[in-house]
Structures are given as structure tokens and as C-alpha cells.
Amino acid sequence: MRASAERALEATRPLAAAPRAVKDAALRAMADSLERHCAEILDANATDVSDQTAAGMSDAMVDRLRLTSGRVSAMADGLRALAVLGDPVGEVVRGSTLANGLEMRQLRVPLGVVAMIYEGRPNVTADAAGICLKSGNAVLLRGSSSALHSNTAIVAALREAVEATGLPADAIQLVVGGRDDVADLLQARGLVDVVIPRGGAALIERVVTESTVPVIETGIGNCHVYVDADADLDMAERIVVNAKTHRPSLCNAAESLLVHAQVAEEFVPRIVKALAAEGVTVHGDEGVRRVSPDVIPATEEDFGAEYLSLDLSAAVVGSLDDAVAHIRRYGTGHTEAIVTRSHEAARRFAAEVDAAAVIVNASTRFTDGGEFGFGAEIGISTQKLHARGPMGLQEMTSTKYVVTGDGQIRS
Amino acid sequence: MRASAERALEATRPLAAAPRAVKDAALRAMADSLERHCAEILDANATDVSDQTAAGMSDAMVDRLRLTSGRVSAMADGLRALAVLGDPVGEVVRGSTLANGLEMRQLRVPLGVVAMIYEGRPNVTADAAGICLKSGNAVLLRGSSSALHSNTAIVAALREAVEATGLPADAIQLVVGGRDDVADLLQARGLVDVVIPRGGAALIERVVTESTVPVIETGIGNCHVYVDADADLDMAERIVVNAKTHRPSLCNAAESLLVHAQVAEEFVPRIVKALAAEGVTVHGDEGVRRVSPDVIPATEEDFGAEYLSLDLSAAVVGSLDDAVAHIRRYGTGHTEAIVTRSHEAARRFAAEVDAAAVIVNASTRFTDGGEFGFGAEIGISTQKLHARGPMGLQEMTSTKYVVTGDGQIRS
Numbered sequence: 140m141r142a143s144a145e146r147a148l149e150a151t152r153p154l155a156a157a158p159r160a161v162k163d164a165a166l167r168a169m170a171d172s173l174e175r176h177c178a179e180i181l182d183a184n185a186t187d188v189s190d191q192t193a194a195g196m197s198d199a200m201v202d203r204l205r206l207t208s209g210r211v212s213a214m215a216d217g218l219r220a221l222a223v224l225g226d227p228v229g230e231v232v233r234g235s236t237l238a239n240g241l242e243m244r245q246l247r248v249p250l251g252v253v254a255m256i257y258e259g260r261p262n263v264t265a266d267a268a269g270i271c272l273k274s275g276n277a278v279l280l281r282g283s284s285s286a287l288h289s290n291t292a293i294v295a296a297l298r299e300a301v302e303a304t305g306l307p308a309d310a311i312q313l314v315v316g317g318r319d320d321v322a323d324l325l326q327a328r329g330l331v332d333v334v335i336p337r338g339g340a341a342l343i344e345r346v347v348t349e350s351t352v353p354v355i356e357t358g359i360g361n362c363h364v365y366v367d368a369d370a371d372l373d374m375a376e377r378i379v380v381n382a383k384t385h386r387p388s389l390c391n392a393a394e395s396l397l398v399h400a401q402v403a404e405e406f407v408p409r410i411v412k413a414l415a416a417e418g419v420t421v422h423g424d425e426g427v428r429r430v431s432p433d434v435i436p437a438t439e440e441d442f443g444a445e446y447l448s449l450d451l452s453a454a455v456v457g458s459l460d461d462a463v464a465h466i467r468r469y470g471t472g473h474t475e476a477i478v479t480r481s482h483e484a485a486r487r488f489a490a491e492v493d494a495a496a497v498i499v500n501a502s503t504r505f506t507d508g509g510e511f512g513f514g515a516e517i518g519i520s521t522q523k524l525h526a527r528g529p530m531g532l533q534e535m536t537s538t539k540y541v542v543t544g545d546g547q548i549r550s
Numbered sequence: 551m552r553a554s555a556e557r558a559l560e561a562t563r564p565l566a567a568a569p570r571a572v573k574d575a576a577l578r579a580m581a582d583s584l585e586r587h588c589a590e591i592l593d594a595n596a597t598d599v600s601d602q603t604a605a606g607m608s609d610a611m612v613d614r615l616r617l618t619s620g621r622v623s624a625m626a627d628g629l630r631a632l633a634v635l636g637d638p639v640g641e642v643v644r645g646s647t648l649a650n651g652l653e654m655r656q657l658r659v660p661l662g663v664v665a666m667i668y669e670g671r672p673n674v675t676a677d678a679a680g681i682c683l684k685s686g687n688a689v690l691l692r693g694s695s696s697a698l699h700s701n702t703a704i705v706a707a708l709r710e711a712v713e714a715t716g717l718p719a720d721a722i723q724l725v726v727g728g729r730d731d732v733a734d735l736l737q738a739r740g741l742v743d744v745v746i747p748r749g750g751a752a753l754i755e756r757v758v759t760e761s762t763v764p765v766i767e768t769g770i771g772n773c774h775v776y777v778d779a780d781a782d783l784d785m786a787e788r789i790v791v792n793a794k795t796h797r798p799s800l801c802n803a804a805e806s807l808l809v810h811a812q813v814a815e816e817f818v819p820r821i822v823k824a825l826a827a828e829g830v831t832v833h834g835d836e837g838v839r840r841v842s843p844d845v846i847p848a849t850e851e852d853f854g855a856e857y858l859s860l861d862l863s864a865a866v867v868g869s870l871d872d873a874v875a876h877i878r879r880y881g882t883g884h885t886e887a888i889v890t891r892s893h894e895a896a897r898r899f900a901a902e903v904d905a906a907a908v909i910v911n912a913s914t915r916f917t918d919g920g921e922f923g924f925g926a927e928i929g930i931s932t933q934k935l936h937a938r939g940p941m942g943l944q945e946m947t948s949t950k951y952v953v954t955g956d957g958q959i960r961s
Contacts (some may be wrong), residue, residue: 241912250934332934351759353935374957381959489952501652501955511654517768523661523743524764525936537934541900544912547783548792
């Protein structure tokens with residue numbers, strides 16, 4: 140692990156200095172290489188799929204693991220899309236000429252060595268490699284052992300292309316090994332500049348607890364939709380159904396519904412029916428069950444759960460204040476939505492709810508780098524330091540002040 | 551400690567919602583209160599000074615600890631200066647209207663609860679309290695035990711003023727207690743949003759190693775001045791003397807001098823003499839001692855040292871590449887300066903040196919929030935995540951996305 144990190148550090152210098160044209164050529168070569176090596180990647184993936192099926196992995200998980208030539212092409216297209224985006228490195232964030240004539244500029248520079256520890260699908264491997272390369276960072280990829288053969292084949296294809304472009308292949312490395320290697324990675328302060336865990340709560344907890352390297356936490360989303368007394372209930376129904384059912388396994392899916400008491404009698408039975416039609420199981424509090432007695436009762440755990448499935452907790456609240464208090468208690472600071480026609484309620488909710496994204500009259504599913512127009516996303520940060528919300532290319536940079544003068548000294 | 555952190559968290563809500571006018575009124579009231587309670591503060595400080603003198607603290611350290619009515623007024627003026635600065639909270643960092651009509655804005659919001667652990671002079675207490683209040687954060691102040699009486703009196707004066715303005719007094723709290731309380735603070739994830747250590751290397755190392763709360767590292771500065779072959783040697787002399795002697799105890803003072811071999815014979819004896827006249831001891835490598843044999847020899851430790859005193863390590867380097875390699879090996883990523891008339895050398899040095907600030911033809915002492923025009927500074931970050939370089943009000947904020955629509959769902 141340490142040797143990999145040292146090679147990555149060595150790779151940061153030519154990478155940081157690489158002009159946009161070279162990085163974009165590498166990204167296009169990486170895309171072509173994935174498609175050229177598609178057969179090998181699919182073979183490797185077939186091994187992972189049969190190993191995991193034999194080991195008893197659920198069908199839904201196996202489906203996420205499985206690659207097809209269409210999915211490989213989608214990875215390649217993702218890399219080509221990155222080549223079209225502007226280069227964050229060198230961007231001037233602020234600048235001024237000081238009273239003494241010093242010219243001060245704050246420029247974006249790469250972070251350096253980024254370690255990704257992830258449990259996701261194999262496409263995360265190509266996405267993360269591409270985003271790190273475009274932002275001038277070397278990346279250590281620590282994927283799930285269940286996807287080891289797939290990731291090995293993908294990384295081999297990517298490295299071949301990077302090297303052919305004249306950039307160091309060690310800009311992209313797969314870190315293979317046991318639990319101890321992850322521990323080493325988390326202690327590699329001075330070699331690794333940031334660790335980004337992407338996966339379940341247990342992974343993130345381990346990384347945050349053990350790491351002396353700075354961490355960007357991502358992705359636990361217990362997202363709420365609050366339907367206000369003044370909501371357009373047709374709109375509320377569309378939003379709740381979309382937020383819950385569009386992609387229930389993603390972190391920006393809604394996990395909990397809060398309904399103002401004034402509209403509970405009308406809205407709760409209606410939304411329970413609409414959700415049931417989509418296969419959603421509602422877990423309701425007493426207020427919900429008073430108007431929809433067939434709903435199964437919610438426990439304390441339900442309100443704290445990130446289901447990532449077709450389940451939804453639901454509660455009736457007496458006021459906007461109660462909704463905000465509920466979110467403060469159970470929310471994970473990811474995405475919180477309100478449906479309302481009241482300007483004041485929208486304004487208060489946006490100001491008082493403390494989350495990476497607050498959404499008024501739209502689905503929680505819009506908290507996404509692609510939807511926000513960033514063109515790419517390496518994860519969604521739920522911490523407050525450095526980056527909060529979808530992380531695109533800019534979030535993968537640090538800054539450097541460059542100050543030029545003609546002999547100024549302090550007096 | 552935990553109770554203090556919970557009260558701080560409670561205070562974050564009214565603080566985050568406080569409009570600029572209220573925060574500025576509080577800052578002015580805090581300034582007035584410091585001056586009104588000046589006699590009590592000086593009495594408390596006299597106790598610290600006599601305790602520490604009896605305990606054998608060095609004269610230089612006692613001088614840093616000592617307050618005078620002038621120093622108390624300077625603290626008050628610092629708070630008044632903050633009241634004049636713009637409010638970072640609510641600033642729109644970016645925004646756009648998406649193709650589907652969603653209006654997306656990224657706004658600055660307070661971080662929440664900030665813990666400062668510091669060894670500095672008592673004026674840090676007032677500065678940190680002011681910067682945190684202006685940026686809408688509650689602050690837990692963990693000062694040095696040697697300044698306990700002074701800090702207690704300062705915080706009491708500040709809290710009285712905050713409360714009188716209608717903001718919660720618990721926005722500013724002094725954390726008193728043993729080493730265990732610091733350990734609790736470092737484990738208070740979920741209550742404390744960021745820990746900022748400000749002090750020596752041992753303190754910073756402890757905080758980084760033990761903390762599960764995100765940390766912003768500050769201030770270890772082994773800053774170099776590189777005098778290039780093409781340097782204006784008069785300018786180089788002025789810059790080196792200023793960078794070393796203007797305030798040698800601060801982190802942006804120069805600790806090491808690198809001289810290109812082509813100008814060593816002319817420049818080294820000259821700068822050694824100029825520095826000696828200012829009381830500076832030079833610790834030189836063989837190249838330095840070849841042309842200035844009276845210079846005492848430098849050890850490996852000298853090149854790694856942040857002296858914070860009138861000592862300077864010095865080496866002769868064969869090229870700009872060697873200078874960059876030396877800085878890469880010994881530098882702490884704070885501030886690195888080059889003196890040169892060569893456009894190419896300046897450009898290469900700025901690009902290849904990885905530090906919070908790179909300075910061309912000026913003193914290292916300019917890496918400072920005040921000098922950069924930030925109006926205030928809570929420390930100088932030497933890490934790459936979140937903030938790098940002088941941290942002003944903006945660096946004490948996070949962001950939040952607010953997205954408003956009229957019923958948009960994802961398809």
C-alpha cells in the first residue's frame with residue numbers, strides 16, 4: 140500500500156503540470172481503451188458475478204455488479220464527457236492588487252493523492268479515475284472485493300491509455316489487499332491528501348474513526364419530503380412518488396414523509412394509495428394511522444432509517460417548526476424538500492433546515508452533480524468542511540496563493 | 551465539555567439566523583465591554599503573569615502573555631474592525647437556472663460549532679470569538695492554562711456584551727478542564743463541526759491523530775527564501791532580512807535561505823554580514839561555509855527546523871530544480887519565496903512549489919489575512935482541504951444548496 144501511495148505521489152507532479160489538452164487526450168484514450176478491452180472486462184466481470192452468486196449475493200446486488208457492453212460504453216461515454224468540461228486547475232478563484240502593489244491571486248491546484256474507498260458498482264472505478272485525472276489528482280482506488288476481477292480489468296485498460304498519452308500510469312492504481320491495507324491507507328498522512336469513502340454507514344464510520352488523513356464523508360441520505368399546509372397536493376403527490384420510487388437505492392431518494400396536520404386527512408390516504416400502486420410500503424406514526432389505519436406502524440428505527448428500498452416512514456406534524464425539529468433529529472444533512480405554495484414557509488424551511496441541499500417544490504432526486512450542471516460527480520458530501528453536496532471537478536481541488544511583487548517588505 | 555458543546559449547538563440556530571446588523575452590534579458591544587472591564591482583565595492577567603514567572607516561564611513568553619491597556623484596546627479595535635467587514639453568511643457562491651427551470655443557488659452558511667485549541671497570547675481569545683461570531687458560528691475556546699485567568703476575564707466581558715445584544719451568550723464559551731476534556735472535544739463528532747488547533751507541532755499532531763471531528767491544521771511554517779541566479783541582490787538582501795527579522799516568532803517568518811551557486815560567492819558573505827548585524831545566527835551547509843567559513847555548520851535538523859527565533863539555516867543549491875527539491879523535502883507547505891529577475895524562473899517556481907503561498911520578489915511575511923485584505927484572520931491553514939493559507943471570514947463558512955422549482959420531478 141505504502142509503495143502504491145509513494146508512486147501516486149510521484150505521479151502528482153507531471154499530472155499537476157499537465158495542460159488541459161493532454162488530460163483530455165488521456166480521457167478520450169481511456170474511453171477508447173475501455174471499449175477496446177470490453178471483452179476482457181466482461182469476462183472478468185462474469186467471474187465476479189458467478190463468484191458472488193455462488194456466495195449467495197442477492198439478485199439486486201448481483202444486478203448492480205453485472206456489466207454489459209452497454210454499461211462499458213456508458214463508462215466510456217462518461218470519460219468522453221469529462222474531456223469536454225473546463226479544467227478546474229489554474230482557475231483564479233480570487234485576486235487583487237494590494238495597496239503596496241503586490242499582485243495576489245488564489246488559483247485552483249490539484250489536491251494531490253486521492254484515495255477512494257468504495258463499495259459501489261464497477262462503473263465507480265472509471266468515473267472516479269476520470270474525475271481525478273481531469274482535476275490533476277492521482278487516485279488510489281480501493282473497490283469492493285466482490286468486484287475485484289472487474290476493477291482489475293477496468294484499471295488495466297485505463298492505465299494502458301494513460302501511459303500511451305505520456306502521463307504516468309501510476310496516476311490510477313487499484314489497491315488490492317486485506318483490511319490492514321485499508322488501515323495503512325487511513326494512516327498515510329503526508330502521502331495521501333484526502334480519503335473519500337463511498338458506501339454504507341459502517342464503511343464511512345470506520346474511515347472517519349480510523350483516519351488521520353483528512354476525510355470527505357459522503358452519501359448517507361435519510362431525506363425527507365415535508366408537505367406543508369399550503370401545499371398543492373397534486374404536486375405533492377407527484378414529488379413524493381418520484382422522490383421515493385424513481386431510484387430508491389440512491390442516497391437522494393426520499394426515505395421519510397412529513398405531512399402537516401391540516402392536510403393529513405386529505406393527503407395521507409391519497410399518497411398511501413399512490414405509493415402502494417408503485418409497490419411502496421409506508422411505515423406510519425399514530426397521526427398517519429389515524430387517517431389511514433391500514434398503514435403499518437413506524438418504530439423509532441424507521442424514522443432513522445435510510446431504507447434504500449421501497450419503504451417510506453411517514454409522520455403527521457403540527458407545524459413547520461415540528462417538521463424542522465423532526466428533520467433536525469433524524470435527518471443526515473443530505474437533502475430535505477418542502478412542498479408549499481407559501482412564500483414564507485419556503486423561505487423559513489430553506490433557512491432553518493441544515494442540509495447540503497434544501498429543495499422547494501421539486502423532487503429530492505435533483506441533488507446530483509449531473510442535474511446541477513457539474514458534468515460529473517464523485518459523490519455527495521454530507522459534511523460541512525471543504526465540500527458540501529454534489530462534488531464535481533472544482534471540489535476535487537485545493538488552492539494556492541501566488542503573490543508577485545517588486546521587492547516589497549513589511550514595515 | 552459535552553454540556554458546553556450542547557449549549558453551543560443550541561446557540562448556533564439564533565446565530566445562523568442573526569442578520570448582519572445584529573452581529574455587528576454585538577461585535578461593537580463586545581469591544582466596548584472589553585474596554586469597560588479593562589481593569590479586571592489586567593488584574594486577571596497580572597495573576598497569570600506572576601504565576602508563570604514563578605513557574606519559570608521565559609521572559610519572551612511572559613512578554614507574549616502580558617496584557618496592557620493598549621493591548622486590550624487593540625483587541626477591542628480588532629472587534630470593531632470586524633463589524634465593518636461584509637457578512638459572509640448568505641453570500642451566493644454560485645447559482646444558475648437549470649434547463650428544467652429549477653433555480654439553484656449555493657449560499658454560504660455558518661459551519662456551526664467551532665472548537666479552537668490554542669497556545670497563543672490572550673488576544674487570540676477575542677480575535678477568534680469575534681471572527682466566529684461574525685461568521686455565525688458558536689465557538690468553544692480552549693486556551694492555554696497559562697492564560698486561564700486572562701481568558702476567563704476576557705470571555706466574561708465578551709459574553710456579557712453578546713447577551714446584552716440579544717444573542718445567546720453560549721455562542722462564546724471558554725472550555726476549562728484537564729487533558730481529558732480536550733480528548734472529549736476531539737471525539738465530539740456530531741456536536742462540534744470543526745477543530746482548529748493553533749500552536750506548536752506537538753499540539754497539532756495530537757489533534758490530527760486523536761480527532762474524529764474534522765480538523766483544519768494551521769501554522770507550522772518552515773518557510774524558505776530562494777535567491778535565484780538572476781536575482782537582484784540588493785532586493786534579495788532586503789527581502790531575506792525582512793523575512794527573517796521582522797517578526798521571527800511568527801509562522802510566516804523565513805527559517806531557511808537557499809542561494810543559487812552562481813551568486814553564492816557574492817551574496818552569501820553579504821547576507822551573512824547583514825543578518826549578523828540584526829543578531830541572526832546562520833547555520834550553513836558546506837556550500838555556504840566554503841564562501842563564509844565563519845558560519846556554523848547546519849545539521850539535518852536545522853533544515854527541518856521552524857526556529858521561530860533569530861536563527862536561519864542556509865544552503866547553496868545548484869539550480870532552481872534543486873531549490874524546489876529541497877523545499878519539497880523540508881518545507882511545511884506554508885510560504886515559499888523566490889527572488890529573481892527571470893520570468894521563467896518565477897513562473898516555474900510558482901507552478902512547481904506546493905505550498906499555501908508562493909511569493910515572488912517580496913517578503914514571506916506577507917502571507918497574512920490582514921495583508922491579503924481579508925480584514926481578519928483566525929489562523930493560516932497548511933492543509934489542502936477546505937481552506938489553504940490565511941483563513942478569514944469566508945473560510946469559516948460552509949455552503950448549502952437551495953433549489954426552488956414548481957413541481958419538477960426526475961424522469
